[in-house]
Amino acid sequence: MADHDTRVSAYAARLSGVRKTFGGRQVLAGIDLTIARGEFVALLGRSGSGKSTLLRLLAGLDTPDEHPSDSARANDSARANDSAPTSASAPTTTAEPTGAGVEGGQPDGSGTVASDAADERERSTAGVEDAGDAADRQPVATTTARPPVDVPGRVSVAFQDPRLLPWRRVGHNVRLGLRRPDADEVAERTLAEVGLAGHRDAWPLTLSGGEAQRVSLARALVREPDLLLLDEPFGALDALTRLAMHRLVLELWRRHEPAVLLVTHDVDEALTLADRVLVLADGRIAAEHPVPLARPRRRADLAELRARVLDHLGVSAHAVA
Amino acid sequence: MSLSTAGALARPGTTASTTATSTTATSTTAPPGGGSARRRVRARLPAPRRWISPLVLVVAWQAASAAGVLPPDRLAAPLTVLRSAVDLAASGELTDAFAVSISRVAVGFTLGAAVGVLLGAVAGLSRWGEALVDPPVQMLRTLPFLGLIPLFILWFGIGEAPKIALVALGVAFPLYLNVHAGIRGADGRLLEAAEVLGFTRWERLRHVVAPAAVPQGLVGLRQGLAAAWLSLIIGEQVNADAGLGFLINNARDFLRTDVIVVGLLVYAALGLLTDAVVRLVERRVLRWRTTTRG
Numbered sequence: 001m002a003d004h005d006t007r008v009s010a011y012a013a014r015l016s017g018v019r020k021t022f023g024g025r026q027v028l029a030g031i032d033l034t035i036a037r038g039e040f041v042a043l044l045g046r047s048g049s050g051k052s053t054l055l056r057l058l059a060g061l062d063t064p065d066e067h068p069s070d071s072a073r074a075n076d077s078a079r080a081n082d083s084a085p086t087s088a089s090a091p092t093t094t095a096e097p098t099g100a101g102v103e104g105g106q107p108d109g110s111g112t113v114a115s116d117a118a119d120e121r122e123r124s125t126a127g128v129e130d131a132g133d134a135a136d137r138q139p140v141a142t143t144t145a146r147p148p149v150d151v152p153g154r155v156s157v158a159f160q161d162p163r164l165l166p167w168r169r170v171g172h173n174v175r176l177g178l179r180r181p182d183a184d185e186v187a188e189r190t191l192a193e194v195g196l197a198g199h200r201d202a203w204p205l206t207l208s209g210g211e212a213q214r215v216s217l218a219r220a221l222v223r224e225p226d227l228l229l230l231d232e233p234f235g236a237l238d239a240l241t242r243l244a245m246h247r248l249v250l251e252l253w254r255r256h257e258p259a260v261l262l263v264t265h266d267v268d269e270a271l272t273l274a275d276r277v278l279v280l281a282d283g284r285i286a287a288e289h290p291v292p293l294a295r296p297r298r299r300a301d302l303a304e305l306r307a308r309v310l311d312h313l314g315v316s317a318h319a320v321a
Numbered sequence: 322m323s324l325s326t327a328g329a330l331a332r333p334g335t336t337a338s339t340t341a342t343s344t345t346a347t348s349t350t351a352p353p354g355g356g357s358a359r360r361r362v363r364a365r366l367p368a369p370r371r372w373i374s375p376l377v378l379v380v381a382w383q384a385a386s387a388a389g390v391l392p393p394d395r396l397a398a399p400l401t402v403l404r405s406a407v408d409l410a411a412s413g414e415l416t417d418a419f420a421v422s423i424s425r426v427a428v429g430f431t432l433g434a435a436v437g438v439l440l441g442a443v444a445g446l447s448r449w450g451e452a453l454v455d456p457p458v459q460m461l462r463t464l465p466f467l468g469l470i471p472l473f474i475l476w477f478g479i480g481e482a483p484k485i486a487l488v489a490l491g492v493a494f495p496l497y498l499n500v501h502a503g504i505r506g507a508d509g510r511l512l513e514a515a516e517v518l519g520f521t522r523w524e525r526l527r528h529v530v531a532p533a534a535v536p537q538g539l540v541g542l543r544q545g546l547a548a549a550w551l552s553l554i555i556g557e558q559v560n561a562d563a564g565l566g567f568l569i570n571n572a573r574d575f576l577r578t579d580v581i582v583v584g585l586l587v588y589a590a591l592g593l594l595t596d597a598v599v600r601l602v603e604r605r606v607l608r609w610r611t612t613t614r615g
């Protein structure tokens with residue numbers, strides 16, 4: 001990611017007062033979040049709390065609600081910009097006081113939300129038609145001030161389901177996101193990194209669940225993203241494969257240095273991997289826990305933090321754990 | 322349907338492959354469970370005991386003819402049919418008729434397939450296209466297209482044109498429906514993945530939408546081919562001065578049931594042949610799916 005224009009920005013992603021409403025129900029109620037370059041962030045939250053929604057916004061697959069007053073926040077943004085950390089892995093404190101944008105009582109609340117959501121729905125079922133403009137839409141979102149979703153670099157996503165193209169061989173699947181002459185070589189190298197060098201010519205449908213997940217991870221990594229979004233990528237794996245994948249992700253993270261946002265249900269997973277653990281509740285970042293421990297981490301060292309995070313997850317804590 | 326019935330009249334070998342056709346036909350929608358490629362090849366030759374009843378039927382047919390129970394002006398004996406098939410082939414009559422019929426199907430199929438696929442793609446790829454194309458096509462589809470023959474004769478006369486038009490019409494509908502459905506059925510989750518990977522519109526079409534529509538499109542191809550042969554047979558009955566239909570109609574005037582049966586057998590063989598070709602294409606194009614784990 002050396003040759004990227006993200007050099008200039010200190011963050012891999014920044015959300016400012018992001019809201020998302022589906023059919024009148026507000027799922028995200030003002031999210032402020034900055035992910036520093038190279039930072040590993042885990043996002044916890046009970047089912048339906050909006051984690052995937054947040055991730056989809058970051059991926060540009062969805063657009064946030066229209067922002068009521070961007071100009072009112074302009075000052076805020078300038079300050080936050082200055083204080084944004086520049087070192088890659090230092091934990092950032094950016095669960096900013098959300099006062100100004102969210103609670104300050106904006107007169108023109110929801111705008112054209114409903115039609116927007118309907119539009120999105122249609123798009124996702126409508127073949128290729130129009131699927132192209134989502135990517136273009138994002139940067140245009142605001143002209144006056146800080147855009148609600150700002151992702152300056154390249155984004156990769158590993159979805160919860162592997163989403164490989166079944167009619168392309170494994171190697172081809174990995175190569176698909178690459179636009180460079182040595183794509184084949186790079187794809188092969190990345191496949192080797194996820195331990196699947198021998199499966200280049202296999203059809204995706206012949207892979208085991210864990211193998212398919214790893215191919216999906218390879219496909220996301222091969223693009224050398226500045227921001228890697230992982231939506232419960234280990235959800236379907238057994239405990240042993242899961243541990244192996246944790247090691248693998250950390251290793252790849254160290255080597256490629258992308259910023260990572262890992263969505264997970266698993267508190268231990270979050271604490272073992274991340275620099276910072278966020279808890280999403282009631283549409284906001286309800287809690288933030290830096291994990292200032294060197295890796296590899298031992299379970300025993302995490303006990304106290306674990307208790308605190310579970311506490312923040314509230315009643316659902318025992319269910320989540 | 323009528324093709325399979327025609328096939329049932331055929332020699333034991335033909336009957337056997339008809340059975341194979343119908344069993345493999347189901348595999349277009351569901352991948353064959355477990356069976357390795359080698360096992361499937363072997364399975365295409367039916368077990369010996371499946372040969373018994375067809376053979377018995379043919380022998381009984383021959384015996385009935387020899388005993389005079391089946392007079393030749395009702396149904397010629399199998400051996401007579403075989404002999405006249407050889408004669409017709411030797412005289413070049415059969416080959417000529419064959420060539421005429423094949424070219425009618427080829428032209429009609431090409432036209433119908435082009436229209437069907439094009440309209441299916443338009444309706445599948447664009448909302449407006451669907452809104453404009455789908456209603457009239459769905460309305461026309463409810464017409465029994467073989468019932469259009471009188472109109473076609475009025476419009477196109479009695480030459481090649483109405484026959485070709487009938488074939489084209491029979492082919493266009495199944496291809497339209499299946500291509501349309503195939504494209505619409507493309508997995509939205511894969512499209513999202515493609516979007517995140519930064520695919521252009523063209524790449525999305527090439528790598529996601531088109532391959533996703535292929536299995537269903539092949540189903541349409543098969544149905545289209547079956548409709549093509551059916552349309553040809555009906556069309557050639559009406560008024561023909563050449564082709565297999567002419568051969569058969571002519572034979573009817575001279576009570577030559579042997580020639581009629583030969584004509585039917587050729588129709589059946591052609592239907593089976595094109596079906597086999599599609600199956601071959603399917604096996605090649607859908608390789609990614611045939612390797613599915615059980």
Ligand SMILES: Nc1ncnc2c1ncn2[C@@H]1O[C@H](COP(=O)(O)OP(=O)(O)OP(=O)(O)O)[C@@H](O)[C@H]1O
Pocket residue numbers: 022023027045046047048049050051052053054117120121
């Ligand atoms: N396109 C949509 N239309 C309507 N509602 C939606 C849409 N997408 C998400 N939602 C709703 O938003 C809420 C948050 O969904 P989201 O998928 O973000 O949850 P999540 O935190 O990822 O949950 P889980 O842990 O179960 O994956 C859910 O109640 C869901 O029903």
Ligand SMILES: [Mg+2]
Pocket residue numbers: 051052053231
């Ligand atoms: Mg989710």
